[in-house]
Ligand code: ATP
């Protein structure tokens with residue numbers, strides 16, 4: 102298929118909901134916005150009816166800024182809502198989890214199976230001495246035992262902290278210590294690109310300096326010969342063998358459901374605290390609205406459970422809605438770059454939620470990898486994690502969605518717990534690169550430094566002006582940080598500050614410009630990293646780009662671009678058909694033509710990879726430090742440290 106290039110600004114391109122989609126959508130009328138705005142509390146109370154409560158609330162919201170309590174004095178259990186209540190209906194025999202391991206092994210768990218597994222582990226954890234309120238660390242690959250462990254903790258009221266299986270021993274140790282976890286659930290290993298990730302080995306290293314952990318439960322995933330330490334370690338399968346499901350603990354709406362450390366794009370990770378009632382209402386309701394979830398969907402979210410996306414939109418949201426959830430253990434390019442398309446074809450996936458970083462990788466590998474796969478089951482696509490470049494949006498729309506699937510770009514954060522800005526796919530016209538408008542019941546705005554609202558067209562800070570049910574309640578062990586960092590930015594106004602910059606357009610659509618700390622200021626002109634990078638990605642040679650502002654004596658900052666080229670272009674340069682220098686000049690001219698002379702990069706650096714967090718986000722702060730020859734700061738969440746060493750060697754400031 103030929104690539105279609107259109108020379109229009111993304112803001113001018115509008116994609117209306119396909120009529121067939123609109124007709125069957127969960128939300129068909131814009132009335133929902135007006136109704137929610139008239140009384141957000143009533144709106145959320147109605148959404149709360151989606152759940153089963155042991156005791157209803159006395160009050161929907163108690164707002165003592167910046168502290169919120171939602172569904173005050175209500176009692177419920179998240180695990181009961183995700184599992185037990187479905188057993189009373191025909192869903193008992195519905196597939197809850199469809200699992201595919203990286204080596205190709207598969208497993209299907211019905212809701213009944215899930216109940217048995219979760220309930221038995223919950224009983225076993227109780228016997229290990231885990232009581233309500235005790236923290237349990239989970240360090241597992243993406244296998245069914247991961248959601249099972251999360252739900253088992255929820256069942257007994259023990260907050261979990263999931264640590265991404267790709268993290269190192271030190272990262273695990275720090276998180277365990279910060280949370281004071283009593284039990285760790287891990288595995289003998291996991292599969293990643295055909296290699297074994299030595300989880301137990303890392304865990305043992307971590308525990309050398311994590312005294313709070315009393316017991317370690319080990320899932321047998323790899324099956325190598327292995328001796329466990331009988332004092333502290335036990336096999337998962339032996340532990341649960343004799344157990345039967347315990348009854349779910351009745352917890353308060355405001356009891357902690359989990360603790361999760363942010364991905365660390367901007368600095369040191371912090372423990373974000375989420376509670377039970379408001380969180381579960383928020384994720385259950387938003388998934389139903391934004392992804393138009395239906396009983397018969399096969400829903401696939403490619404995020405790892407180590408991130409908030411995995412918590413809210415792989416485990417709690419989908420299972421509370423009684424959905425069929427696909428779970429895949431491995432990498433998208435193993436054994437070949439067509440693995441995802443094979444999975445969609447094989448299981449008839451209908452909703453596919455992934456990240457811009459993955460989409461840019463698919464573009465780089467080329468659309469030929471989609472050939473021969475039947476993707477016609479897909480009816481909705483979603484993205485999250487970073488602003489999606491319009492070029493990547495259009496590729497996703499055309500090649501994966503075949504021009505028929507709405508793309509719901511969801512802006513939200515670990516801290517927000519649930520989607521905040523996102524389309525309602527049956528009614529919201531889409532613009533590639535914009536997350537569109539805030540969801541019903543949410544008050545989001547773009548403001549200046551003093552917190553005054555800005556008119557459309559002007560760039561400012563993205564804030565949320567009213568509390569919402571799934572909002573974080575505090576930073577674990579650091580309330581001051583919660584108050585100052587998130588709510589203390591505008592004295593006299595209790596606005597939640599996201600850390601992101603944004604602009605509204607004339608239709609009041611939100612355009613996320615990237616993190617405020619990353620905004621570039623060239624001779625008094627503010628340039629957004631997102632816009633510069635999107636311009637670069639639009640160039641046919643470019644696969645991915647990261648732009649930073651490097652300190653400059655005269656201009657304040659100068660634009661420096663780090664660029665990854667498409668595989669075939671790289672091959673042409675290697676073979677001498679094109680030169681690096683000509684490529685650099687071409688890209689500089691391209692940015693000038695797209696945005697203006699002020700944005701012309703001073704330098705374009707080519708690199709095989711960009712430094713990313715383990716959740717796939719570009720770490721511009723490290724690129725800036727390299728270009729300016731500064732200390733790198735916290736790098737514990739970096740996925741590819743070798744890239745940093747290489748970039749430093751080649752482009753590091755020599756001063
Ligand atoms: P840390 O807060 O530790 O630096 P992080 O911000 O990367 O890490 P997350 O909570 O996983 O951790 O990511 C939220 C951020 O991701 C948002 O603040 C925003 O910058 C970006 N983001 C997420 N989704 C979108 C989206 N759809 N469009 C634009 N940006 C997004």
Ligand code: MG
Nearest residue numbers: 363367514600
């Ligand atoms: Mg953040």
